[in-house]
Amino acid sequence: MEKMKAIKLFLEWNPRKDFNLGLRDIGGRRAQSGNQIWKNPQIEVVTAPIPEIKPTEALIKVKACGICGSDILMAWPDEQGYTRYPYIMGNSQTPGEIIIGHEFSGKIVKIGQGIKAFQKKTGKEVFKIDTPVVAQCVISCGLCEMCKEGKFDCCLVNEERGFSVDGAMAEYAKADIRELYSLEDLKPQFASEKKMFVATTLIEPLAGVYKALINVAGGLLPGENAVVIGGGPMGLSAVALLKAMGASKVILIEISKERLLLGKKVGATNLINPNESDVYGEVLKITHNSGAKIYFEAAGIASRIWPAIDKLFQKGEPESKFILFGHGSGEMRVSHETLIGTYSSLVGSHGHSGVWRNIIRLIEGGVVDAHKMITREITLEETPKWLEILQTNKEQGKVVITF
Ligand SMILES: [Zn+2]
Numbered sequence: 001m002e003k004m005k006a007i008k009l010f011l012e013w014n015p016r017k018d019f020n021l022g023l024r025d026i027g028g029r030r031a032q033s034g035n036q037i038w039k040n041p042q043i044e045v046v047t048a049p050i051p052e053i054k055p056t057e058a059l060i061k062v063k064a065c066g067i068c069g070s071d072i073l074m075a076w077p078d079e080q081g082y083t084r085y086p087y088i089m090g091n092s093q094t095p096g097e098i099i100i101g102h103e104f105s106g107k108i109v110k111i112g113q114g115i116k117a118f119q120k121k122t123g124k125e126v127f128k129i130d131t132p133v134v135a136q137c138v139i140s141c142g143l144c145e146m147c148k149e150g151k152f153d154c155c156l157v158n159e160e161r162g163f164s165v166d167g168a169m170a171e172y173a174k175a176d177i178r179e180l181y182s183l184e185d186l187k188p189q190f191a192s193e194k195k196m197f198v199a200t201t202l203i204e205p206l207a208g209v210y211k212a213l214i215n216v217a218g219g220l221l222p223g224e225n226a227v228v229i230g231g232g233p234m235g236l237s238a239v240a241l242l243k244a245m246g247a248s249k250v251i252l253i254e255i256s257k258e259r260l261l262l263g264k265k266v267g268a269t270n271l272i273n274p275n276e277s278d279v280y281g282e283v284l285k286i287t288h289n290s291g292a293k294i295y296f297e298a299a300g301i302a303s304r305i306w307p308a309i310d311k312l313f314q315k316g317e318p319e320s321k322f323i324l325f326g327h328g329s330g331e332m333r334v335s336h337e338t339l340i341g342t343y344s345s346l347v348g349s350h351g352h353s354g355v356w357r358n359i360i361r362l363i364e365g366g367v368v369d370a371h372k373m374i375t376r377e378i379t380l381e382e383t384p385k386w387l388e389i390l391q392t393n394k395e396q397g398k399v400v401i402t403f
Protein backbone atom coordinates (compact mmCIF):
# COMPACT_ATOMS: atom_id res chain seq x y z
CA MET A 1 0.00 0.00 0.00
CA GLU A 2 1.33 3.40 -0.96
CA LYS A 3 2.04 5.84 1.86
CA MET A 4 1.85 9.59 2.42
CA LYS A 5 2.77 12.12 5.10
CA ALA A 6 -0.09 13.58 7.14
CA ILE A 7 -0.97 15.52 10.30
CA LYS A 8 -2.82 13.31 12.73
CA LEU A 9 -4.70 14.23 15.87
CA PHE A 10 -4.75 11.50 18.54
CA LEU A 11 -7.55 11.57 21.11
CA GLU A 12 -8.67 9.71 24.22
CA TRP A 13 -12.39 8.85 24.71
CA ASN A 14 -13.21 10.00 28.23
CA PRO A 15 -16.67 11.66 28.55
CA ARG A 16 -16.96 14.29 31.28
CA LYS A 17 -18.60 12.92 34.44
CA ASP A 18 -21.82 14.91 34.16
CA PHE A 19 -22.19 14.42 30.40
CA ASN A 20 -24.82 12.08 28.95
CA LEU A 21 -23.94 10.53 25.60
CA GLY A 22 -26.31 11.35 22.74
CA LEU A 23 -27.56 9.41 19.75
CA ARG A 24 -24.67 10.57 17.55
CA ASP A 25 -21.88 9.95 20.05
CA ILE A 26 -20.24 6.70 18.96
CA GLY A 27 -18.14 5.17 21.74
CA GLY A 28 -14.41 5.63 21.11
CA ARG A 29 -15.01 7.11 17.67
CA ARG A 30 -17.22 10.12 17.16
CA ALA A 31 -18.46 12.90 19.45
CA GLN A 32 -21.16 15.41 18.55
CA SER A 33 -19.68 17.86 21.09
CA GLY A 34 -15.92 17.22 21.09
CA ASN A 35 -15.14 19.23 24.22
CA GLN A 36 -17.49 17.07 26.33
CA ILE A 37 -15.77 13.81 25.44
CA TRP A 38 -12.27 13.90 23.92
CA LYS A 39 -9.28 14.20 26.24
CA ASN A 40 -5.52 14.62 25.76
CA PRO A 41 -5.39 15.79 22.12
CA GLN A 42 -1.93 15.17 20.59
CA ILE A 43 -0.71 16.28 17.17
CA GLU A 44 1.88 14.32 15.19
CA VAL A 45 3.34 14.15 11.68
CA VAL A 46 2.69 10.54 10.64
CA THR A 47 2.97 8.22 7.65
CA ALA A 48 -0.46 6.99 6.58
CA PRO A 49 -1.86 4.98 3.67
CA ILE A 50 -2.95 7.02 0.63
CA PRO A 51 -6.78 6.98 0.66
CA GLU A 52 -8.57 4.49 -1.57
CA ILE A 53 -11.42 5.93 -3.61
CA LYS A 54 -14.97 4.72 -4.18
CA PRO A 55 -16.54 4.99 -7.68
CA THR A 56 -18.03 8.44 -7.00
CA GLU A 57 -14.85 9.82 -5.45
CA ALA A 58 -11.67 11.46 -6.72
CA LEU A 59 -8.18 11.27 -5.22
CA ILE A 60 -6.62 14.71 -4.89
CA LYS A 61 -2.96 15.64 -4.60
CA VAL A 62 -3.19 18.35 -1.95
CA LYS A 63 -1.40 21.57 -2.93
CA ALA A 64 -2.39 23.84 -0.04
CA CYS A 65 -4.38 23.57 3.19
CA GLY A 66 -5.28 26.41 5.54
CA ILE A 67 -5.14 26.20 9.33
CA CYS A 68 -8.60 26.98 10.69
CA GLY A 69 -9.51 28.23 14.16
CA SER A 70 -11.28 24.91 14.68
CA ASP A 71 -8.04 22.97 13.98
CA ILE A 72 -6.33 25.01 16.68
CA LEU A 73 -9.17 24.41 19.18
CA MET A 74 -9.27 20.65 18.46
CA ALA A 75 -5.56 20.24 19.22
CA TRP A 76 -5.55 22.51 22.29
CA PRO A 77 -6.46 20.99 25.69
CA ASP A 78 -8.31 23.08 28.29
CA GLU A 79 -7.42 23.15 32.00
CA GLN A 80 -9.00 19.69 32.52
CA GLY A 81 -7.20 18.25 29.50
CA TYR A 82 -10.29 18.22 27.22
CA THR A 83 -10.16 19.50 23.66
CA ARG A 84 -11.65 23.00 23.29
CA TYR A 85 -13.58 22.32 20.08
CA PRO A 86 -17.33 22.17 20.85
CA TYR A 87 -18.70 20.46 17.72
CA ILE A 88 -18.49 17.20 15.67
CA MET A 89 -15.13 15.55 16.27
CA GLY A 90 -13.42 12.16 16.25
CA ASN A 91 -13.30 9.60 13.48
CA SER A 92 -16.26 7.50 12.45
CA GLN A 93 -13.91 4.94 10.86
CA THR A 94 -10.80 4.67 13.05
CA PRO A 95 -11.03 5.03 16.85
CA GLY A 96 -9.15 7.89 18.52
CA GLU A 97 -7.20 9.31 15.57
CA ILE A 98 -7.94 11.52 12.61
CA ILE A 99 -6.13 13.41 9.85
CA ILE A 100 -7.34 16.98 10.33
CA GLY A 101 -7.57 19.80 7.75
CA HIS A 102 -10.56 20.93 5.69
CA GLU A 103 -9.61 24.20 3.92
CA PHE A 104 -7.74 22.68 1.00
CA SER A 105 -7.12 22.86 -2.71
CA GLY A 106 -5.33 20.47 -5.02
CA LYS A 107 -5.27 18.55 -8.27
CA ILE A 108 -7.16 15.41 -9.22
CA VAL A 109 -4.82 12.44 -9.67
CA LYS A 110 -7.30 9.57 -9.78
CA ILE A 111 -10.97 9.55 -10.67
CA GLY A 112 -13.69 7.01 -9.91
CA GLN A 113 -15.65 5.13 -12.61
CA GLY A 114 -18.91 6.52 -11.21
CA ILE A 115 -17.77 10.10 -11.85
CA LYS A 116 -16.73 9.19 -15.39
CA ALA A 117 -20.08 7.52 -16.09
CA PHE A 118 -22.03 10.44 -14.64
CA GLN A 119 -20.09 13.02 -16.65
CA LYS A 120 -20.70 11.04 -19.81
CA LYS A 121 -24.43 11.38 -19.17
CA THR A 122 -24.20 15.15 -18.71
CA GLY A 123 -21.95 15.59 -21.73
CA LYS A 124 -19.60 17.71 -19.58
CA GLU A 125 -16.24 16.50 -18.38
CA VAL A 126 -15.79 18.93 -15.47
CA PHE A 127 -13.47 16.68 -13.46
CA LYS A 128 -10.55 14.83 -15.01
CA ILE A 129 -6.91 14.09 -14.20
CA ASP A 130 -5.12 17.38 -13.33
CA THR A 131 -8.31 19.42 -12.80
CA PRO A 132 -7.63 21.90 -9.96
CA VAL A 133 -10.32 21.54 -7.28
CA VAL A 134 -11.57 22.46 -3.83
CA ALA A 135 -13.98 20.32 -1.82
CA GLN A 136 -16.54 21.33 0.74
CA CYS A 137 -16.11 19.65 4.10
CA VAL A 138 -19.72 19.06 5.13
CA ILE A 139 -20.54 15.53 3.98
CA SER A 140 -24.32 15.24 3.99
CA CYS A 141 -26.17 11.93 3.63
CA GLY A 142 -28.62 12.95 0.88
CA LEU A 143 -31.28 10.70 2.40
CA CYS A 144 -32.57 12.29 5.62
CA GLU A 145 -35.52 14.70 5.97
CA MET A 146 -33.22 17.74 6.04
CA CYS A 147 -31.25 16.67 2.94
CA LYS A 148 -34.52 16.03 1.10
CA GLU A 149 -35.45 19.66 1.80
CA GLY A 150 -32.07 20.83 0.48
CA LYS A 151 -30.93 21.82 3.99
CA PHE A 152 -27.63 19.95 3.68
CA ASP A 153 -25.86 21.83 6.49
CA CYS A 154 -28.53 20.52 8.88
CA CYS A 155 -28.22 16.89 7.70
CA LEU A 156 -29.24 14.63 10.58
CA VAL A 157 -26.30 12.27 10.11
CA ASN A 158 -23.65 14.45 8.45
CA GLU A 159 -19.93 13.87 8.73
CA GLU A 160 -17.25 16.53 8.28
CA ARG A 161 -13.98 16.07 6.46
CA GLY A 162 -11.12 16.90 8.84
CA PHE A 163 -13.44 16.57 11.86
CA SER A 164 -15.04 13.10 11.73
CA VAL A 165 -13.63 11.77 8.44
CA ASP A 166 -9.92 11.95 7.47
CA GLY A 167 -9.05 15.40 6.13
CA ALA A 168 -6.50 17.22 4.00
CA MET A 169 -3.45 18.16 6.08
CA ALA A 170 -1.83 15.37 4.09
CA GLU A 171 -0.19 14.81 0.73
CA TYR A 172 -3.42 13.27 -0.58
CA ALA A 173 -7.12 13.55 0.27
CA LYS A 174 -10.30 12.25 -1.33
CA ALA A 175 -13.74 13.73 -1.94
CA ASP A 176 -17.03 12.69 -3.49
CA ILE A 177 -18.20 14.39 -6.69
CA ARG A 178 -21.04 15.95 -4.64
CA GLU A 179 -18.44 17.90 -2.66
CA LEU A 180 -16.06 18.88 -5.48
CA TYR A 181 -15.75 22.24 -7.26
CA SER A 182 -13.45 22.89 -10.22
CA LEU A 183 -11.05 25.84 -10.12
CA GLU A 184 -10.34 25.67 -13.85
CA ASP A 185 -11.98 29.07 -14.50
CA LEU A 186 -9.73 30.78 -11.96
CA LYS A 187 -6.44 29.97 -13.72
CA PRO A 188 -6.25 33.26 -15.73
CA GLN A 189 -6.80 35.26 -12.53
CA PHE A 190 -3.52 34.12 -10.95
CA ALA A 191 0.13 34.67 -11.90
CA SER A 192 0.94 31.05 -11.04
CA GLU A 193 -0.85 27.82 -10.18
CA LYS A 194 0.81 27.86 -6.79
CA LYS A 195 -0.67 31.29 -6.00
CA MET A 196 -4.10 30.02 -7.06
CA PHE A 197 -3.90 26.97 -4.80
CA VAL A 198 -2.85 29.07 -1.80
CA ALA A 199 -5.57 31.69 -2.32
CA THR A 200 -8.34 29.16 -2.87
CA THR A 201 -7.87 27.59 0.58
CA LEU A 202 -9.89 30.65 1.65
CA ILE A 203 -12.94 29.53 -0.34
CA GLU A 204 -14.20 27.39 2.54
CA PRO A 205 -14.14 30.14 5.20
CA LEU A 206 -15.46 32.71 2.71
CA ALA A 207 -18.34 30.38 1.84
CA GLY A 208 -19.31 29.99 5.50
CA VAL A 209 -19.33 33.75 6.00
CA TYR A 210 -21.21 34.36 2.73
CA LYS A 211 -23.97 31.96 3.77
CA ALA A 212 -24.33 33.66 7.17
CA LEU A 213 -24.34 37.20 5.78
CA ILE A 214 -26.49 36.69 2.69
CA ASN A 215 -28.54 33.48 2.79
CA VAL A 216 -29.26 33.62 6.53
CA ALA A 217 -29.22 37.33 7.42
CA GLY A 218 -30.38 38.68 4.05
CA GLY A 219 -27.29 40.84 3.39
CA LEU A 220 -27.45 44.60 3.32
CA LEU A 221 -28.20 47.32 0.81
CA PRO A 222 -25.42 49.45 -0.66
CA GLY A 223 -24.98 52.43 1.63
CA GLU A 224 -25.88 50.65 4.86
CA ASN A 225 -23.32 50.16 7.65
CA ALA A 226 -21.85 47.01 9.13
CA VAL A 227 -19.84 46.02 12.21
CA VAL A 228 -17.56 42.98 12.33
CA ILE A 229 -16.40 41.65 15.70
CA GLY A 230 -13.10 39.75 15.46
CA GLY A 231 -10.36 40.20 12.84
CA GLY A 232 -9.26 36.58 12.34
CA PRO A 233 -9.72 34.95 8.92
CA MET A 234 -13.53 34.70 9.37
CA GLY A 235 -13.85 38.33 10.41
CA LEU A 236 -11.57 39.43 7.56
CA SER A 237 -13.68 37.41 5.13
CA ALA A 238 -16.76 39.20 6.45
CA VAL A 239 -15.12 42.61 6.02
CA ALA A 240 -14.22 41.79 2.40
CA LEU A 241 -17.71 40.47 1.57
CA LEU A 242 -19.55 43.37 3.26
CA LYS A 243 -17.39 45.82 1.33
CA ALA A 244 -18.22 43.90 -1.87
CA MET A 245 -21.94 44.24 -1.02
CA GLY A 246 -21.54 48.01 -1.00
CA ALA A 247 -21.52 48.73 2.73
CA SER A 248 -20.73 52.35 3.47
CA LYS A 249 -18.91 51.88 6.79
CA VAL A 250 -17.40 48.52 7.70
CA ILE A 251 -16.25 48.87 11.29
CA LEU A 252 -13.84 46.20 12.55
CA ILE A 253 -13.61 45.55 16.30
CA GLU A 254 -10.44 43.70 17.28
CA ILE A 255 -7.75 43.93 19.97
CA SER A 256 -4.73 42.90 17.85
CA LYS A 257 -3.04 45.81 16.09
CA GLU A 258 -1.77 43.53 13.30
CA ARG A 259 -5.25 42.18 12.58
CA LEU A 260 -6.74 45.69 12.62
CA LEU A 261 -4.24 46.61 9.91
CA LEU A 262 -5.14 43.49 7.91
CA GLY A 263 -8.78 44.54 8.27
CA LYS A 264 -7.96 47.89 6.75
CA LYS A 265 -6.21 46.13 3.84
CA VAL A 266 -9.31 44.05 3.00
CA GLY A 267 -11.74 46.96 3.23
CA ALA A 268 -12.54 48.03 6.81
CA THR A 269 -13.25 51.76 6.88
CA ASN A 270 -13.02 52.18 10.66
CA LEU A 271 -11.12 50.27 13.34
CA ILE A 272 -12.01 49.97 17.03
CA ASN A 273 -9.78 48.42 19.67
CA PRO A 274 -12.22 47.61 22.51
CA ASN A 275 -9.38 47.75 25.05
CA GLU A 276 -8.80 51.37 24.15
CA SER A 277 -12.25 52.75 23.45
CA ASP A 278 -15.94 52.20 24.18
CA VAL A 279 -17.54 50.13 21.40
CA TYR A 280 -21.05 51.54 21.87
CA GLY A 281 -19.95 55.20 21.80
CA GLU A 282 -17.52 54.73 18.91
CA VAL A 283 -20.00 52.90 16.65
CA LEU A 284 -22.60 55.61 17.25
CA LYS A 285 -20.08 58.33 16.48
CA ILE A 286 -18.87 56.68 13.26
CA THR A 287 -22.42 55.99 12.02
CA HIS A 288 -23.85 59.37 13.08
CA ASN A 289 -26.15 57.61 15.57
CA SER A 290 -27.76 55.32 13.00
CA GLY A 291 -25.87 52.18 14.12
CA ALA A 292 -25.28 49.26 11.77
CA LYS A 293 -27.59 47.06 9.75
CA ILE A 294 -25.46 43.99 10.40
CA TYR A 295 -23.33 43.09 13.41
CA PHE A 296 -21.26 40.00 12.54
CA GLU A 297 -19.74 38.13 15.50
CA ALA A 298 -16.68 36.09 14.47
CA ALA A 299 -14.66 36.12 17.68
CA GLY A 300 -16.74 33.69 19.75
CA ILE A 301 -17.38 36.44 22.33
CA ALA A 302 -21.08 37.04 21.63
CA SER A 303 -21.97 36.93 25.33
CA ARG A 304 -19.34 39.56 26.16
CA ILE A 305 -20.06 41.96 23.29
CA TRP A 306 -23.86 41.62 23.53
CA PRO A 307 -24.50 44.41 26.10
CA ALA A 308 -22.99 46.96 23.67
CA ILE A 309 -24.97 45.56 20.70
CA ASP A 310 -28.19 45.56 22.76
CA LYS A 311 -27.71 49.28 23.43
CA LEU A 312 -26.88 49.89 19.74
CA PHE A 313 -30.08 48.05 18.70
CA GLN A 314 -32.05 50.41 20.94
CA LYS A 315 -30.29 53.61 19.95
CA GLY A 316 -29.74 52.99 16.22
CA GLU A 317 -32.13 52.55 13.31
CA PRO A 318 -34.57 49.60 13.43
CA GLU A 319 -34.24 46.17 11.77
CA SER A 320 -30.63 45.46 12.68
CA LYS A 321 -29.28 41.92 12.77
CA PHE A 322 -26.76 40.36 15.12
CA ILE A 323 -25.22 37.29 13.46
CA LEU A 324 -23.65 34.71 15.74
CA PHE A 325 -20.95 32.86 13.83
CA GLY A 326 -17.85 32.30 16.02
CA HIS A 327 -18.11 29.25 18.29
CA GLY A 328 -17.92 30.25 21.94
CA SER A 329 -19.37 29.75 25.37
CA GLY A 330 -21.50 31.78 27.78
CA GLU A 331 -25.05 33.05 27.63
CA MET A 332 -26.60 36.32 26.47
CA ARG A 333 -29.36 38.06 28.43
CA VAL A 334 -31.71 39.49 25.83
CA SER A 335 -34.42 41.88 26.98
CA HIS A 336 -37.78 41.34 25.28
CA GLU A 337 -38.24 45.04 24.67
CA THR A 338 -35.04 45.40 22.63
CA LEU A 339 -36.30 43.05 19.95
CA ILE A 340 -40.00 43.95 20.16
CA GLY A 341 -39.34 47.66 20.00
CA THR A 342 -36.75 47.69 17.21
CA TYR A 343 -37.69 44.81 14.88
CA SER A 344 -34.11 43.66 15.33
CA SER A 345 -33.12 40.02 15.30
CA LEU A 346 -30.48 37.53 16.32
CA VAL A 347 -29.52 34.79 13.89
CA GLY A 348 -26.95 32.01 13.89
CA SER A 349 -25.30 30.14 11.03
CA HIS A 350 -22.93 27.28 10.33
CA GLY A 351 -21.94 25.32 7.24
CA HIS A 352 -21.83 26.61 3.69
CA SER A 353 -23.78 24.44 1.29
CA GLY A 354 -24.98 26.00 -1.94
CA VAL A 355 -22.73 29.06 -2.07
CA TRP A 356 -19.34 27.76 -3.22
CA ARG A 357 -19.79 28.60 -6.89
CA ASN A 358 -20.53 32.21 -6.01
CA ILE A 359 -17.34 32.47 -3.96
CA ILE A 360 -15.33 31.05 -6.87
CA ARG A 361 -16.97 33.64 -9.16
CA LEU A 362 -16.19 36.47 -6.70
CA ILE A 363 -12.51 35.46 -6.81
CA GLU A 364 -12.63 35.10 -10.61
CA GLY A 365 -14.09 38.60 -10.91
CA GLY A 366 -11.39 40.04 -8.65
CA VAL A 367 -14.07 41.20 -6.19
CA VAL A 368 -12.44 39.37 -3.29
CA ASP A 369 -8.65 39.14 -3.04
CA ALA A 370 -8.01 36.19 -0.75
CA HIS A 371 -4.23 36.73 -0.83
CA LYS A 372 -4.60 39.82 1.34
CA MET A 373 -5.79 37.64 4.23
CA ILE A 374 -2.91 35.14 4.03
CA THR A 375 0.08 36.14 6.12
CA ARG A 376 2.22 32.99 6.18
CA GLU A 377 2.98 29.82 4.24
CA ILE A 378 4.40 26.86 6.17
CA THR A 379 5.41 23.22 5.50
CA LEU A 380 3.59 20.12 6.73
CA GLU A 381 6.47 19.45 9.14
CA GLU A 382 6.06 22.92 10.69
CA THR A 383 2.32 22.43 11.25
CA PRO A 384 2.37 20.97 14.81
CA LYS A 385 4.47 23.94 15.93
CA TRP A 386 2.10 26.44 14.26
CA LEU A 387 -1.02 24.79 15.69
CA GLU A 388 0.51 25.65 19.07
CA ILE A 389 1.80 29.13 18.21
CA LEU A 390 -1.63 30.18 16.91
CA GLN A 391 -3.28 29.38 20.26
CA THR A 392 -1.97 32.66 21.62
CA ASN A 393 -0.46 34.52 18.66
CA LYS A 394 -3.15 36.83 17.26
CA GLU A 395 -0.95 38.69 14.78
CA GLN A 396 -1.48 36.33 11.86
CA GLY A 397 -4.27 36.35 9.30
CA LYS A 398 -4.57 32.97 7.58
CA VAL A 399 -1.66 30.53 7.85
CA VAL A 400 -1.51 28.07 4.94
CA ILE A 401 0.40 24.78 4.61
CA THR A 402 1.85 24.36 1.11
CA PHE A 403 3.13 21.16 -0.51
ZN1 LIG B 1 -12.46 26.24 8.56
Ligand SMILES: [Zn+2]
Pocket residue numbers: 140141142143144145146147154155156157158
Ligand atom coordinates in the same frame (compact mmCIF):
# COMPACT_ATOMS: atom_id res chain seq x y z
ZN1 LIG C 1 -28.90 14.01 5.49
